[in-house]
Amino acid sequence: MASQEAAQPAASATTLDVTTVLRALSDPVRLELVRQLRASDAPIACGTFDVAVAKNTLSHHFKTLREAGVIVTHRKGTQALNTLQEDELDAAFPGLLDAILPRRVRRASTTTTTAPPTRRTSAAR
Template identity: 75%
Template sequence: MSSPPQAPARLEVTSVLRALADPVRLDLVRQLSRSGTAIACGRFDTTVAKNTLSHHFKILREAGIIATHRDGGQALNVLREDEIDEAFPGLLNAILR
């Protein structure tokens, strides 16, 4: 049985921009955007250590860019694209290009 996604964080443009300023986090968000679906934490194409990757996911969650939910033994990450576009129209598209 899967747990529901975490409650969305309040989106603030400065937090979103600060989180996406890091190249690793920006790449994670690009991968989520391209996939169009949830990605398990261990399935991202990255060379950073697991504990460092966990830190990057935490920053992205706290900024409200991603939501993470558990499905069985996996933590699945989803891009909160609709919420970000509603709050800041065109911002994500401009950054991810």
């Protein structure tokens, strides 16, 4: 008989704790998981993240992020799919995700500029 994981209720902006969220985001592996989730348009299955850690370590990181309310995991068949709680985090802590995980650097203009030529020293000649 296959085990069923109980669905964890999504965190609301009123239940998120800033210390818990920041602690969850302080680990580089967890931060990378959140970065990948933020860049994705769809939930991501646990086994498909691009991180170089053991499966049991990855499970620990997902649990920490879930307990902090940063992500929600739900089952679809045999897959555990993860979703970033971006709206809830933005409501509770406006600008937090943008401050630590910029989406993309926006181009100031569509024209390309070239850098001014650099002077070569006599040692470089």
